[in-house]
Amino acid sequence: MNKQIEINGNKIVYSVFGNGKPVMLVHGFGETGDVWKNQIRYLHNDFQLIIPDLPGSGESELVDDMSMEGMAEVLRDILDLEYGDASRPKGSGVPPTMIGHSMGGYITLAFASRYPDYLSAFGLFHSSAFADSEEKKETRKKGIEFIRAHGAFEFLKNSTPNLFAPLSKDEKPELIDGFIRSLSNFSGQSLVSYYEAMMQRPDRTELLKTTQLPVLFVMGEYDNAVPLQDGLKQAHMPEKSYIHILHQSGHMGMFEEPENSNHILKQFLSEI
Helix, strand or coil: CCCEEEECCEEEEEEEECEEEEEEEEEECCCHHHHHHHHHHHHHHCEEEEEEECCCCCCCCCCCCHHHHHHHHHHHHHHHHHHCCCCCCCCCCCCCCEEECCCHHHHHHHHHHHHHHHHHEEECCCCCCCCCCCHHHHHHHCCCHHHHHHHHHHHHHHHHHHHHCCHHHCCCHHHHHHHHHHCCCCHHHHHHHHHHHHHHHCCCHHHHHCCCCCEEEEEEEECCCCHHHHHHHHHHCCCCEEEECCCCCCCCCCHHHHHHHHHHHHHHHHHC
């Protein structure tokens, strides 16, 4: 079911599927909630899935505060609308679990830092608690220059294939092409806002070290955006870690290994 909420006059769109324990799946940079379509089909019979389009993605409009914390506030507003007060949920009586892909993981960490009582658990799906390195910031700055010069779609068309593993490029080119075609509606302003927010986000490894919540880590062996070694360095930090490596995936495991991704998510959500 498609729904929307207005935040200071700006429209935010999200969808709700199924019944059961509530789970919010948060997409990443240059994506919409549709990135989770394989997981929605698999999980909606057992869980209630809340799938937002982040501000500036899909049909959702940009908000005044496009920082990771600002977008976390948008997610809180959605959860409060759905559950009254997400820290005291109605319905299942169980607080939501939040799982974020890539930039969605950065937003999930910002949310968990501010509102740990809202959550039963959280997950980083090809994501990281580390802040950007100086080298990464320089890469993002060059990306911003390209976006401003050539537009959002040209940037996504050129950068997206690098998110996939070599095997996916060789055996599933139609999957990658189809995903790229779905990215034609992004504005340059949205992508620049995301990059600026990612460059400014803090290191949140202290949160991983101190959280009492179960934390899921899903890593891709061929991930160029969040290298496997970075994922392994942080996966031991929480008291309760659930660690999975997708051995045939880059940064897009939900597409590259959908069945494995589905099973990992269902197992985690069922056990916590």
